[in-house]
Amino acid sequence: MENATPHKPAAAGSAREARRARLRGHLIEAAEELIREGGIEAVKARDLARMAGCSLGAIYTVFDDLDQQAMAVNGRTFRKLGAVVAASQTGADSLAPTERLVRMACAYLGFATEHNNLWRTLFDFEMSTEGPVPKWYLEELSRLFDHIREPLREIFPEMSEEERDLMTRTLFSSVHGIVLLGLDRRISAVPREKLETMIRMLLCQIGNR
Amino acid sequence: MENATPHKPAAAGSAREARRARLRGHLIEAAEELIREGGIEAVKARDLARMAGCSLGAIYTVFDDLDQQAMAVNGRTFRKLGAVVAASQTGADSLAPTERLVRMACAYLGFATEHNNLWRTLFDFEMSTEGPVPKWYLEELSRLFDHIREPLREIFPEMSEEERDLMTRTLFSSVHGIVLLGLDRRISAVPREKLETMIRMLLCQIGNR
DNA sequence: TGTACATCAGTGAACGCGCGTTCACTGATGTAC
DNA sequence: TGTACATCAGTGAACGCGCGTTCACTGATGTAC
Numbered sequence: 001m002e003n004a005t006p007h008k009p010a011a012a013g014s015a016r017e018a019r020r021a022r023l024r025g026h027l028i029e030a031a032e033e034l035i036r037e038g039g040i041e042a043v044k045a046r047d048l049a050r051m052a053g054c055s056l057g058a059i060y061t062v063f064d065d066l067d068q069q070a071m072a073v074n075g076r077t078f079r080k081l082g083a084v085v086a087a088s089q090t091g092a093d094s095l096a097p098t099e100r101l102v103r104m105a106c107a108y109l110g111f112a113t114e115h116n117n118l119w120r121t122l123f124d125f126e127m128s129t130e131g132p133v134p135k136w137y138l139e140e141l142s143r144l145f146d147h148i149r150e151p152l153r154e155i156f157p158e159m160s161e162e163e164r165d166l167m168t169r170t171l172f173s174s175v176h177g178i179v180l181l182g183l184d185r186r187i188s189a190v191p192r193e194k195l196e197t198m199i200r201m202l203l204c205q206i207g208n209r
Numbered sequence: 210m211e212n213a214t215p216h217k218p219a220a221a222g223s224a225r226e227a228r229r230a231r232l233r234g235h236l237i238e239a240a241e242e243l244i245r246e247g248g249i250e251a252v253k254a255r256d257l258a259r260m261a262g263c264s265l266g267a268i269y270t271v272f273d274d275l276d277q278q279a280m281a282v283n284g285r286t287f288r289k290l291g292a293v294v295a296a297s298q299t300g301a302d303s304l305a306p307t308e309r310l311v312r313m314a315c316a317y318l319g320f321a322t323e324h325n326n327l328w329r330t331l332f333d334f335e336m337s338t339e340g341p342v343p344k345w346y347l348e349e350l351s352r353l354f355d356h357i358r359e360p361l362r363e364i365f366p367e368m369s370e371e372e373r374d375l376m377t378r379t380l381f382s383s384v385h386g387i388v389l390l391g392l393d394r395r396i397s398a399v400p401r402e403k404l405e406t407m408i409r410m411l412l413c414q415i416g417n418r
Numbered sequence: 419t420g421t422a423c424a425t426c427a428g429t430g431a432a433c434g435c436g437c438g439t440t441c442a443c444t445g446a447t448g449t450a451c
Numbered sequence: 452t453g454t455a456c457a458t459c460a461g462t463g464a465a466c467g468c469g470c471g472t473t474c475a476c477t478g479a480t481g482t483a484c
Contacts, residue, residue, distance in 0.1 A: 016447070016460070023460090045438060055462045060439070133395050141396065169399065170387060170407040177386020178379060186342050187350065190378065198379040205415045225427070225480070232427090254471060264429045269472070425481075433473075440466075448458075 024062045026052035031073045032118065039117045040070060040124055071134065074125055077118045078140040084111045085147055097151035098207025104147060105175045105199045112179045113192065148172055155207055174202055233271045235261035240282045241327065248326045249279060249333055280343065283334055286327045287349040293320045294356055306360035307416025313356060314384045314408045321388045322401065357381055364416055383411055 030051035034043045043066060049056045063069045088107035092100050112119045148168045156164060182188050182195045190198070239260035243252045252275060258265045272278040297316035301309050321328045357377045365373060391397050391404045399407070 019460075044436085049463095056438095057440080057463065058461050061460060066438070138396065166399075166403060166407055167410055169390075169397075170410050173386040173390045173407070174383035174411060175386070176390060177382040177384070180389075181378075181382045181385060187347065188378075194375060198375055198382070201376055201379050202383060228427075253469085258430095265471095266430065266473080267428050270427060275471070421484090423481105423483085425479105427477105427479080429475105429477075431474100433471105435470095437468095438466105441464100442462105444460105444462075446458105446460080448456105450456085451454090 020062065023052065023054060023058060026054070027059060027062060027069060028072050028076065031069050032076065035070070035073055035117050035121050036115065037117070040121045043070060070121070070125060073118070074122055075136065075140075077115070077122055078137070080115070081108075081111050081119070081122070082140060082143055084108075085144060089147065096207070097154040098203055100151045101148065101171070101203045101207070102200055105203060106196055108175060109179050109192075109195055109199065112183060116183060145169070145172060171203070171206070175199060178202065229271065232261065232263060232267060235263070236268060236271060236278060237281050237285065240278050241285065244279070244282055244326050244330050245324065246326070249330045252279060279330070279334060282327070283331055284345065284349075286324070286331055287346070289324070290317075290320050290328070290331070291349060291352055293317075294353060298356065305416070306363040307412055309360045310357065310380070310412045310416070311409055314412060315405055317384060318388050318401075318404055318408065321392060325392060354378070354381060380412070380415065384408060387411065 027048055030048045031043055033051065034047060045056055045059055045066060048059060048066075048069075052058075059066075059069070063072070084107050085104055088103040089100060092103055095103075145168050148171055149164060152159075152164050152167055152171075156167065159167065178195065178198050182190045182198065236257055239257045240252055242260065243256060254265055254268055254275060257268060257275075257278075261267075268275075268278070272281070293316050294313055297312040298309060301312060304312075354377050357380055358373060361368075361373050361376055361380075365376065368376065387404065387407050391399045391407065
């Protein structure tokens, strides 16, 4: 409960605060590493403690439970993903809107390839845990959507806001699906450059009407 | 090992065979029910035994382990899904190829809606279990792809086989993504009819070039 | 058909493991005077 | 600055639960003669 607020309200004792924050950081770092290597299933309390250089019990002085900690990693991952997608648009103002969408989608593909387990956990997690999705999660998602909406405004100027909203979701979900199934070597075995071709196929059909 | 072959080779003792087959059937039925209600995570040996009316140990006279049993359920699910998608095409010969794709996709959406957990397990599973995906799984998947390929032949007559193959995967993955994220109330909350609109948006853009 | 024996499906108590979480305790850090 | 006391971060052994799988045993089914 106290853990829900990132910092204790205590006025004095900032050394304690700092230690606490450092421990928290180490634990999130450790959790990220474990998820990166083996997915959410690989996050075990004893490994976290060992990697963060603390005892088993110390984890519970910083987080209420392991789920909360995994959620903290998801927060980081989402911010990184957002940054990568945003970066794909720098200096792209002069490009055709379709091309901007392609860059965005390829950035998404790149992120999912490079941080596969972290990226999967972003979507795995909200299925496994009960209760509502945290606000920041939905906000981060709609920030991703915002990037897509803009080029769509150029491609479909006649659409209503609501229609464009649906189109945004449609494109995001489509690209997500292509990346999700495409990166699964067990059922797809489509090489990376073919995936880019697939993304292009999809988005160019949309753009060149 | 012996369990891998569906029937024992024994010439005589067909009553034993029959009992065995019946037990197997009951167990698969039970597993399907459990997955339907609570997803793959809800499949517990003790529940299976209770529901199938046998003892705990009996399970292991029919299946090597619970994973093998879940895989058997996936086999059934895949066949049902295939049938539903195929059924969406009966009497659709006269329709435009785009419209045929839409029907197929809506049939897919319908199946995923109605049998949500069974459908999710189809794709969850191959991530959780080690080892290669069984042949029949990939065959069933490519049978689904075959349905898509045909309308595409009409829409893109100039494409090479390989390109059309990629386009097939692209469309399947896209629709899969729309359904996957769309049916997740936690992050999407898009009502059913909006999902159909999204599918139409996607496929009509593809068709009306 | 009947008897003796062999085979095998089916039983369920018990094993064993993994693992999240707790809690009585300790030692360090801060506060009061 | 120094002493006495209070607070709290951090410890790790132990708890407790869930659950897949095994195995010595039993009773039913089939076979041989």
